[in-house]
Amino acid sequence: MGVQLGRYPAARQVIAHVSDTHLLDGGAPLGGKADTVEALAQTASQLSRLGTALDAIVVTGDVADLGEPDAYTRVRAVLEPLADAADAVLVWVMGNHDERDAFRVGLLDEAPAGDAPVNHVVDVGGVRVVSLDSTVPGYHHGSLDDATLEWLAAVLATPADHGTVLALHHAPIPTPIALMDVLELRGQDELAGVIRGSDVRLILGGHLHYATNGTFAGIPVSVAGATAYTMDVSAPDRELVGVDGGRSFNLVHLFDTDVVTSTVPVGPYPAIAGFDAPFLDEIESLGPAERLERFSRKRPF
Numbered sequence: 097m098g099v100q101l102g103r104y105p106a107a108r109q110v111i112a113h114v115s116d117t118h119l120l121d122g123g124a125p126l127g128g129k130a131d132t133v134e135a136l137a138q139t140a141s142q143l144s145r146l147g148t149a150l151d152a153i154v155v156t157g158d159v160a161d162l163g164e165p166d167a168y169t170r171v172r173a174v175l176e177p178l179a180d181a182a183d184a185v186l187v188w189v190m191g192n193h194d195e196r197d198a199f200r201v202g203l204l205d206e207a208p209a210g211d212a213p214v215n216h217v218v219d220v221g222g223v224r225v226v227s228l229d230s231t232v233p234g235y236h237h238g239s240l241d242d243a244t245l246e247w248l249a250a251v252l253a254t255p256a257d258h259g260t261v262l263a264l265h266h267a268p269i270p271t272p273i274a275l276m277d278v279l280e281l282r283g284q285d286e287l288a289g290v291i292r293g294s295d296v297r298l299i300l301g302g303h304l305h306y307a308t309n310g311t312f313a314g315i316p317v318s319v320a321g322a323t324a325y326t327m328d329v330s331a332p333d334r335e336l337v338g339v340d341g342g343r344s345f346n347l348v349h350l351f352d353t354d355v356v357t358s359t360v361p362v363g364p365y366p367a368i369a370g371f372d373a374p375f376l377d378e379i380e381s382l383g384p385a386e387r388l389e390r391f392s393r394k395r396p397f
Contacts (some may be wrong), residue, residue: 098376098380099380101379101380101387104351104354105351107349107350107351107356108221108222108223108258108350108351108352109151109152109220109221109223109258109348109349109350110146110149110150110151110152110347110348110349110350111150111151111152111153111154111220111225111261111300111347111348111350112143112146112150112152112153112154112184112345112346112347112348113154113156113300113318113320113345113346113347113348113357114139114143114153114154114155114156114175114320114323114345114346115155115156115157115158115191115265115301115302115303115319115320115321115322115323115345116156116157116158116191116302116303116305116320116321116322116323116324117132117135117136117155117158117159117160117171117322117323117324118132118158118159118160118161118193118322118323118324118325119132119133119136119159119160119161119167119168119170119171120132120160120161120162120164120167121162121164121165121166121167122166123170126161126324126325127325129340130324130325130340132161132323132324133170135323135324135343135362136171136174136175136323137174138343138362138363138364139323139343139345139362140174140175140178142345142360142362143178143345144178144181146182147181147182148182148183149182150179150182150184151184151185151220151221152179152184152185152186152187152218152220152225153175153178153179153184153185153186153187154187154189154225154227154261154263154300155171155175155186155187155188155189156189156191156263156264156265156300156301156302156303156320157189157190157191157192157193157194157231157264157265157302157303158191158192158193158194158265158302158303158322158324159171159188159191159194159199159203160193160194160195160198160199161193161324162193163193163194163195163198163199164198165198165201165202168198168199168201168202168203169202171203172202172203185218185219185220185225187218187225187227187263188203188204188227189227189228189229189263189264189265189302190213190214190227190229190230190231190265191231191265191302191303192231192232192235192236192237192238192265192266192279192303193236194231196209196210196211196212196213196214196229196231196233197209197210199214200214204216211233213229213231213241213243213244214227214229215227215228215229215244215247215248217251219256220261221258222256222257222258223256223257223258223259223260223261223350224251224256224259224260224261224295225260225261225263226248226251226252226260226261226262226263227263227264228240228244228248228262228263228264229244229264230264230265230266230281231265231266236279237266237278237279237280237281237282238264238265238266238279238280238281238282238303239281239282239283240281240282240283240286240287245283245286245287245290248287248290248291249290252290252291252294252295252296255294255295256295258350258352259295259296259297260294260295260296260297261296261297261298261299261300261348261350262291262296262298262299262300263299263300263301264281264299264300264301265301265302265303266279266280266281266301266303267281267299267301267302267303267304267310267317267319268281268284268287268288268299268301268312268317269301269308269309269310269311269312269317269319270310271304271308272329273304273327273329273331273336274334275336276304276327276336279303284312287312287313288312288313291313291315292313292314296315297315297316297350297355298315298316298317298318298348298350298355298357299312299315299316299317299318300317300318300319300320300348301317301318301319301320302319302320302322303319304319304327305321305322305324305325305326305327305338306319306321306322306326306327306329306342307319307320307321307344307346307359309357316355316357318346318348318357320344320345320346320359321342321343321344321345321346321359322343323343323344323345323362324343325338325339325340325341325343326338326339326341326342326343326344327339328342342361343361343362343363344359344360344361344362345359345360345362346358346359346360347360378390379391
């Protein structure tokens with residue numbers, strides 16, 4: 097643990113939020129173009145830099161593009177060793193491209209259960225992470241049935257030690273991409289009725305294929321960009337355009353009373369600025385006033 101250099105202490109929990117990996121059987125390129133296998137490998141490589149600082153990896157759906165068993169095996173083979181090395185919890189969330197039974201068998205080691213929603217709860221150092229299945233079998237839009245909402249209400253009836261993070265694929269926030277409105281989450285009023293006033297501190301989502309954030313029922317919502325491909329929000333009006341670039345994942349830092357989400361670009365980009373660990377060691381060794389002189393004072397050109 098380093099020296100506290102400013103107002104805020106270190107986060108209590110750190111969660112890697114990864115979404116929309118969209119792998120295919122045999123690692124085939126998505127759409128014949130996008131190398132989703134390499135993108136996932138790059139994501140894992142960057143996450144490995146965090147070491148044991150990671151407390152959880154939450155994957156918010158569309159793990160596979162066609163729900164193929166081999167795709168789940170491949171994603172799990174990349175992320176599970178990473179989670180094990182960090183002693184982090186690995187949380188899988190159903191997406192509309194996933195198939196429930198293949199998802200259960202391939203990622204959760206559970207028996208097939210047909211069309212029953214894949215909802216589950218895990219504890220991350222006193223933070224309750226609820227994986228909520230917002231998928232509709234045979235369709236790409238989202239919905240929450242009465243049984244799922246009743247289950248969620250029962251889970252939230254008892255507050256967790258450090259609050260709850262709700263993770264679902266279809267994020268309950270608006271999007272500027274008109275066609276995506278057709279594929280939005282239905283039943284949002286009912287969901288708001290369940291979580292408003294509860295201990296839910298943050299909602300994590302995917303589905304949109306670009307990093308964004310908003311609020312729902314007074315709760316922050318953070319959507320992770322996809323590792324497979326990115327929707328271009330600057331595309332011409334009334335068009336939906338996915339590009340082979342701009343990939344990202346999010347890091348979530350949970351403090352005692354605050355939540356911070358940060359978007360991390362995925363790629364082997366060249367560094368053009370930075371400071372290394374010895375410099376941080378030096379800064380930590382100084383007193384507050386000396387730190388400002390060493391690092392904050394502007395230098396003459």
